[in-house]
Amino acid sequence: MIEVLSAGALATVQDLGRTGALNLGVGTSGAMDPLALAAGNILLRNEENAAALEIPLLPFRVRFTRPTVFAVTGADCAPRLDEAPVLPWWAHRADAGQVLSLAVPSAATWRACRAYLCIAGGIDVPSVLGSRSTQLRGAFGGLEGRPLREGDLLPVTETCGRAKTGFGITPPGLALPLQVDGLTAVRVLPAAEYDSFTPSSHEALWSEPWKITSQSDRYGYRLAGPELRPQRPMELRSHGIVPGVIQVPHGGQPIIQMRDAQPSGGYPKIGTVIEADLWRLGQAPIGSRIRFVLCNWDEALDALAATRRWLTNARRLVELYCNLGAVR
Amino acid sequence: MTMDLPQLSLLGTTALLFEAPGETSLTTQRRIWALALEAGLLPGVREAVPGMNNLMITFAEPPRHRGQLEHRLIELWHTVEPLPAAGRCLDLPVVYGGDGGPHMADVVAHTGLSVDDIVAIHSAPTYTVYALGSHPGYCYLGGMDQRIATPRRKVPVLRIPRGAVSIGGSQTGVSASDGPSGWNTIGSTEVAFFDVERTPPALLQPGDCIRFKTIRVLR
Known part of the structure; x- marks a missing residue:
């Protein structure tokens, strides 16, 4: 078991998300930074989709009730095991x-806001409708369908202490950076109503910075910037x-749908942040x-291939290291 | 440009959106249901998810060349046999207005109708479940009288309660759980649309129908 000693609000159990239940109105949920979750699992030789803890608000503390191999990925939040500092992105x-204590993320390396605590064998909550991710709106999945709180005991598997340790990987924030004018950038494919916006809206979309407001969470990021205007009002069918x-x-202020987004909607869509860059958004702080x-x-498919290549390389390096260790 | 061609658009590299041409109708929706069954079987497709006279196709793997898939969808659209809307019907007791209908005044202001007119018009039709979406168990309903159509709110509300009966543009529906919404809430009801322990978890499915029974009108 892993005992939660102190939890900021909104820490949840997540895997890579729930597919196959959209026809029930059930959105995908899943890690806001899927690359950090998958990479953490790769370090522990788990399936990439194994469930882990997503921790958006720090500090956060847990106690391991038995010998446990773990990796902290995502934001660099100066992890400590008892008093000793331990490296993030490391088994x-x-x-x-x-x-294990996680502190408020340092912006010294790169700006990120969510940490992932991955465990060898994964967090062993039941799979509901094909996923262990917490469905907050539906109150199922994860641990009892809700955010974690003090005193929670998270089940782990028999194999939680068996993975190899003593190695790590370079975080994607450093390996796959994308910035414009010093700001985190994300690539966008125009969506159905793009052409129905005014030229000055197009200009603003591509050339202005967009602030992530405090009304932003796993459902969506509400942005503040210049007003985006359609050429005429639109009421779409859902x-x-x-x-x-x-x-x-x-x-006129855009909202980016995030992992807990509804699987359907009706507001005009000016574009879609490509899947390959969703992790960057997931780590962009309020x-x-x-x-x-x-x-x-x-370009969008090439970007997706690049993130997959990064994960494949990470897995190859981990396998190489672990097999070398076995020979010795 | 002809108006009777379906429109295809991208939702990033995750999905393709197929929008049927013409006014929203049950006939078109029955073809969407049929198209969803066929599209769900196409190679490279993960899910085919009906909306209101449209269909979202999510990719198992986004294809480098989308032409073949797009062409096949259009072809299927012209050849599918509409599925019947032969489901069961659910009566829902509704309290209109008051604390449970905080945006009734906005609908009055937009339509110029009285509260009594809005209630009478809203509770008259038998609404067909066109699709599930938005949140677990939520039903998109077809058949609302366009006299009470009211635009979605300028800024979405962060939390409306389960059981909220609301109008968004030319559509109406009932929230299946608490959550954010851009729709105008005009009343409230009690119903459990979704239970993950149940098989199937959703109470209603496309083709079923809902009737609203007026319990009280609060002003």
Whole structure:
């Protein structure tokens, strides 16, 4: 078990998300930074989709009740095992009774806001409708369908102490950076109503910084910037949407749908942040500013291939290290 | 440009959106249901998810060349046989206005109708479940009288309660759980649309229908 000693609000159990239940109105949920979750699992030789803890508000403390191999990925939040500092993006072993503390993220390396605590064998909550991710709106999945709180005991598997330790990987924030004018940038494919916006709205979308307001969470990021205006008002029929869709309500301030987004909506869509860049958004802190970069289909697929290549390389390195260790 | 061609658009690299041409109708929706069954079987497709006279197709793997898939969808659209809307019907007791209908005044202001007119018009039709979406168990309903159509709110409300009966543009529906919404809430009801322990978890499915029964009108 892992005992939660102190939890900021909104820490949840997540895997890579729930597919196959959209026809029930059930959105995908899943890690806001899927790359950090998958990479943490790779370090522990788990399946990439194993469930971990997503921790958006720090500090956060847990106690391991048995020997446990773990990795902290995502934001660099100066992890400590009891008093000793341990490296993020690195596989470590904790003894029974040891306490892991995560502090407020440092912006010294790169700006990020969510940490992932990955465990060898994964967090062993039941799979509901094909996923262990917490469905907050539906109150199922994860641990009892809710955010974690003090005193929670998270189940782990029999194999939680068995993975190899003593190695790590370079975080994607450093390996795959994307910035414009010093701000986090994300690539966008135009969506159905793009052409229905005014030329000055297009200009603003691509050239202005967009602030992530305090009304932003796992459901969506409400942005502040210049007003985006359609050429004439639009009322659309409700239709399927996905994480990354940039809706523009009639007020003119865009909302990016995130992992807990509804699987359908009706506000006009000016574009969609490509899947390959959703992790960057997931790590962009409230109050920070981002830039949008126009891309085309081929570039979007190339970007997706680049993130997969990064994960494949990480897995190859981990396997290489672990097999070498076995020979010795 | 002809108006009777379906429109295809991208939702990033995650999905493709198919929008049927013409005015929203049950006939078109029955073809959407049929198209969803066929599209769900196409190679490279993960899910085919009906909306209101439209269909979202999510990719198992986004294809480098989308032409073949897009062409096949259009072809299927012209050849599918509409599925029947032969489901069961659910009566829902509704209290209109008051604390449970905080945006009734906005609908009055937009339509110029009285509260009594709005209630009478809203509770008259038998609404067909066109699609599930938004949140677990939520039903998109077709058949609302366009006299009470009211635009979605300028800024979405962060939390409306389960059971909220609301109008968004030319559509109406009932919230299945607490959550954010851009729709105008005009009343409230009691119903459990979704239970993950149940098989199937959703109470209603496309083709079923809902009737609203007026319990009280609060002013």
